[in-house]
Amino acid sequence: MVKHMEIILGVTGSIAAYKAVYLARELVRQGANVHVVMTKNATEFVTPLTFQTVTGNPVTTQMFELFSGSEIGHIALADRAHITVVAPATANILGKVANGLADDFLSTMVMATKVPVLFAPAMNTVMWSSPAVQHNVTKLRESGYHFMEPESGELACGVVGQGKMAEPSHIIEKIKIVLSQKDLIGEEVLVTAGPTLEMIDPVRYVSNHSSGKMGYALARAAIRRGAKVTLVTGPTLLDFPVGAKVIKIKSAHEMHEAVLRKSKTASVVIKAAAV
Template sequence: MLHGKNVVLGVSGGIAAYKACALTSKLTQQGATVRVIMTDSAQKFVSPLTFQALSRNPVYTDTFDEKDPEKIAHIDVADWADLCIIAPATANLIGKVANGIADDMLSTTLLATTAPVYIAPAMNVHMYSHPAVIENMKKITAWGYHFIEPGSGYLACGYVGKGRLEEPETIIEVIAQHIQDPFLSGKSVLISAGPTRESVDPIRFFTNHSSGKMGFALAQEAANHGAEVTLVAGPVNLETPKNVKRIDVLTAEEMYQQMNHFFPDHDIVIKAAAVADYRPILTYDEKLKKQEGNLSIEMERTKDILKELGAKKTKQYLVGFAAETNDVIHYGREKLAKKHLNAIVINDVKAQGAGFGSDTNIVTFLSEKGFEKQLVMASKNKIAKQILELIDQELKDEAK
């Protein structure tokens, strides 16, 4: 996906600058044309000649070094770029970007470019968690900059923690995934995610272990690939994916109302939420006091959101999720037929690397036409992308 792309690689002053050499080489091997801009501090760690040899292009180090009198160098480079990568990005450079400071070739070019910018931070663990750095990153994320989070491990300063520049291969993989062809362009996607809470009293409630990570990954990947996305989210501690419309709900009834409200206007509907099947018949306005003996709470069924959507779908491609602990394919097939779904995604929540709260997943995709595909363990974002690709292929097959 990077073949033929014009890439500006900005290198700021940290020991991780040596990794930018490998990144330059790998980008060039991918078929990208790379122009490197170095700060003064970066040159203390790596010579510009190294990047010149690896990129086979001149290296920019000075705003006032105007080699071509017909062009302003930083404007020319800013306009030339298809995308910009800052690796490593120090706390100082992130602060400059967040405050519109342009006092060298790199910061000036960043202020002038309209190309997507990917920032890969690298710094001491305490610097990375400092409120000023956090606020600066939040600020420029809101402007549309993309962050590639650092890894955790042994740092050059001797600390162990988060702050190590991500590996060049991972940086390229993240960017390549982000700039994939928008195969969902023109499609509207409705996704539910997370658990629900069914209250007993102001203190207690029934819920489940769903983290919402799989549904949020689906929303992010759908938006990344061109879809207009609405996300109905239960109570989770996750940031709203970029370019996604988020509706927060608490109970199964609230999720039922919102999913039914948005359902008619969407092409693809994915119910990834773990909705409560039961709720207390009686709830209390005051805290239920502890008493002698056992406590029984009578429960009633909640509405079956997926079954109702399946009964009234017209043009929608409807996908359910089934979190099982045994006979997963058998129960998945039953749910697929019983709820009139176009497809279902099944996973064994007891399997290592899958299930609630995990950053990875292992699932099987089943369609009503009998298509079956197991997706091996991968990050939930990668699994989400594969699921969406399978849905897109099913829709294309239907249109033939």
């Protein structure tokens, strides 16, 4: 899905910048050509050399850089991309773009691009939930920008809450969602996946070896194509599909009840679970 894609990865000044290295490496592994743009503050956390080594491409850090002789840097880079991903995205970059400010290479390039832009925010919980940041996020969404919501957990500051940059695998899945053709918009897809467990007593149960991989893959495919997906899943070791409404069940009876309840509004039902 990202093979042969030209992807711009914008990295801003957050401790989560180290995770952007893993994101860049995985994108390259999947066949993408990644061009990294770093803000001045980002270079305080990770060196440009690290990203250049991982991607095989020069890293842009200066506002006034030329590409291919006379090409203007931010225009040339914006023109060659299929998508721009800003990860981590600080409150600062969100505020700049939301209010039309362009005072460094990254913010200027975002203003100059016509391709989709995906932000993966990373910041303190209180900062993320502040009215100013949420106002900017709402404004950017309404302007057509895409977001990979920050995840919850323990942050670098020691606080537990929402604000962690999403895992690289989740961001890549979101990239695939953004870039996919949307021919299932308006459809509500219900997918069952995984095994069920039938208790014999408080210790023992009867189950099967279903991994859930088929159902999860079908759910991801439907989400990429624009459908609203509900996934009813038994216990698995898989990450939940990005963008799916997940209903976790254990027994066949619980799955039966969930499917009957959700199938009333579903336009497509795919039963991939092993019951």
